[in-house]
Amino acid sequence: MAQGVSALDPAVLDRLSSLSLVARTVVEGFMAGQHRSARLGSSVEFAQHREYVPGDDLRRVDWKVYARQDRLVVKQYVEETNLVCHLLVDASESMDYGSRPWTKFDYARWAAASLAQLVLMQRDTAGLVLFDEAFRSKVRPGNGALQRREIIDALEKAEPNGPTKIGSVIEWITPKLKQRGIVCIFSDFFDDLEAITQGLRRLVHAGHEPIVFQVLDAEELAFDFNGLLRLEGLEASGLQKIDPRAIREAYLEEIEKHNRELARQAALLRIDVVPMSTAQGLDAVLSTYLAHRTARARGGRR
């Protein structure tokens, strides 16, 4: 994806007033940018026509329509399997940080809304759970335009606050997820790794396919500050006066160690980890991951 300002740049998304509009913009954007249509499944049947956009596979152009109506449309297919996608979004206070005009939580709900849009567009089922240290609210899995509206409304109304306990929340919520499916967890995962791993393990054992979307602010990854700072920890994690240049190296080591361990534990459970920086274009992140996932599915691997 281009690094310049595009229609899907987070700064642009931030200015869009409706989360629904954001979700559509993201999904249409990244779908338009793919050479192959992004799909969660591999077994397809015709679903609908849509306008041809440059980059679409010419083999999918419906020439009959073209002959009759003199316009280029491509055929779209949907998965035959009935996919259930559970969207778990961390709404704790730590997600309320943002070095840019949008926070990690903003970014997370854009991503969740986009995935919901995508799933629902494929006529699959999507549900939403918002949590912090405990379950906060949910939208039961469903499909259709109304479901999309409910999910987006729930995401729009959510305000990040309270402490995080991802591991225990996942453990608690796992038995509540009646339909097995994909569980997309959007969080910064600033929590005890052992608990997180335990929760993920429970999800896997319950037959779900968790996908970890780790949303981090760009400054949390770079820690590129000058001047002395008095950091006021979110989630009541205390105060700390620091010289950022003095501890930067150690900080980066610490956060990288955490992320590395998270990725390692996830890999052991065959769980995908999708790092997301709030500075990245959302469509690029999602499409890259989906393309990667599609390719992996075609390669016979999960």
Add this chain to the structure above:
Amino acid sequence: MGGWISGFVNAGIVAGAALAAVPLIIHLLNRRRHKPMRWAAMRFVQAAHKRTRRRVQMENWLLLLLRMGAIALLALAIARPFTGSESPLAGITETRRDLIVVLDGSASTGWREGVETVFERGVARTRELVRGLSGPRGDRALLVLAGAYPRTSPWVSPEQASALLDTFQPTEESLDLATALASAIEAAERENSVGARGALEVRLLSDLQRRSFQPGAASTGAAPLVEALDRLQTLGVHVLVEDVSAAASQPQNLSLVSVAPSTRVLGPVTPTDIRVEVHNFGPETKNGVRVALEVDGERRPAQIIDVPARGRAEAVFAVSFARAGEHTLVGRVEDGDKLPLDNTRASVLEVPAPARVLLVNGAPGSVIEEDAVGYLRAVLEPQVDDGPGVGTANPFEPRTITPEDLGSAAGDPNAYDVIWLANVESLPAATVDRLEAWVAAGGALIVSLGDRVDPVRWNARAWRADGTGLLPAELGARVAVRSRSDTWQRVKAFAEDHPALAFFADERFQPLLTEVPVYEYYASRPVPGAKVLATLDDDASNPLLVERAYDRGHVFLWTSTIDPSWTRLPQSPATLVPFVHELLRYARTGQDAPRNLPIGTALAAEVGTFPRGIQVVRPDGTKRAIDGEPESVRGNRWKLPVVTGRDVEASGLYRIETEGAGTLAFALQIDPFEGDLDRLSLDELPRVHPALLGVREAGRAESGTGDTTPRRGELWRLVAALCLGFLVLESLWGAWIGRRRRVRA
């Protein structure tokens, strides 16, 4: 610190070391200026902080210490610390010398030995000493050209000192060694050069003229010299004295010590003896010495005199001045010796014009005995006869008027030098005002009393309790003896040193004043500041003669009569003549500035008309316009701008020329004893003061004990190097920390 560092050359800058606190203050202030920020990934920050806290603190403190150390060391380096020889740091100091050379530039150093004078030898020796200093090492020199006052240079490098020496000229003054040493000490203390034993090297290059060192012989007393040497000794500094003269201990030298009239000059025409006095300061008699005199530039025939060893002789020239006023005299010893400066001496002589005396007769009489000014007029207007006074001018020009005429044109006070009010009843207020103005401008008023006097009215108009009136005393009751045949009053005491009465100080003439009967007088009470010149032997010791200065003039009160009615004094010519003459001569003297002055004295004078184009003509004939404007003073007189500084540094005749106010002559004279070249030996120096050490060769004491080449160890280069090291370390350390903390690619 005392044992390690003895002091600082620039002590004031040591306080600059406090600036070392600046980095600490900045550090502390910065610690208070943490920008608040909300942060989510706190667990990683805390972990990182915990991991790095001790190391970062150490890094920061080390950086801070390096910065503080660099600043402190820089301040110390500029302050230039030095140590004494006892300091443990002595081994690592560098030796630096501060040399003060006091060069005797007095007139006596003009003594010529062979091709060069003593002064030239002193300059050469100073140059040699300066050459021994090292500029790159930081050695410094302070040169003091010592005459009547010190010409002190600032602390300079050896090269600058050498250049300064080229400008040195001998003075024609006497050596004031105490002031020169005090000046050197002050200069050294200003620079804080003194402070450690042996920190300062003071050398005196002199001809060792004895009078400059010994109590009572020098122009200044011994006390200041001892005081200055005591100060040096307290500071642990010796004065290394070098004799730059190769002359004998008592060189042969003739000195013309005086050119002056042998008696008072009474006036023009009257023959006057001008005495030219020559002193032989040498051990051998000088026979056939030719002495000449120039009067107003005209040379008189020389006289030959013999001058005994360590004695005096004089040549007397009979001179008759044709006119009153200033006359210049220049005496010369024409047999040249090795010190030519004291062979010539100039003098200015004021030949007085006849004193214009106005006698105000308050009680005229038909016969001299009954006239209030009869006897007075008689002694002022001597009859012409065949006596020894034939051909001489009358020194007084008396005129007699009545009190009523005092307010008329005939009685205009400005036409007279002295006014004598004799037995005047009282004066109108307007006349008193006129007289006050006239006296204040320099006139002399003499008031003698008598039976016509109304003391109440006199007191009312001419006396004021605060002393601002004319009368020098408040008049009291009239006092008379009961019987003139068996009682009278006499003068009990008088001011023998007063010029007006000095004649009677001689025991032979004293009775002429003290034995004269006084039968009547007025009791009086002198005003503050008045001076009683003679008192009577009555019970109250009433004054007989009182004087007071009244601005520029004088007022005298004779409390009896000046006619024979109350006292027998007028009937004693042997008393009346010297009394009146001396009193009038003194009274008319006024307060004119002296014209014969020691060399270096500022020339000051007043003139009666506004002067324009004022310029001074120096003894060598060069002229220079005088800076400044004339200043108006009381009595319609003008005070000339003072001539001073380098314009009065040569001996001889000076003239101040003006347009409109004529020419004024001055004579600046060297100290008559400057020609006494009797010299101290080096061995005698410690007896003068232990701080004086005689030296014949550089660095080796000839008298006294101890190392005479003081050294002072300076540490500034070492400290500066340390400072540099700190700065380098700070830079390296800062760069290393910066690199460590730099944003990772």
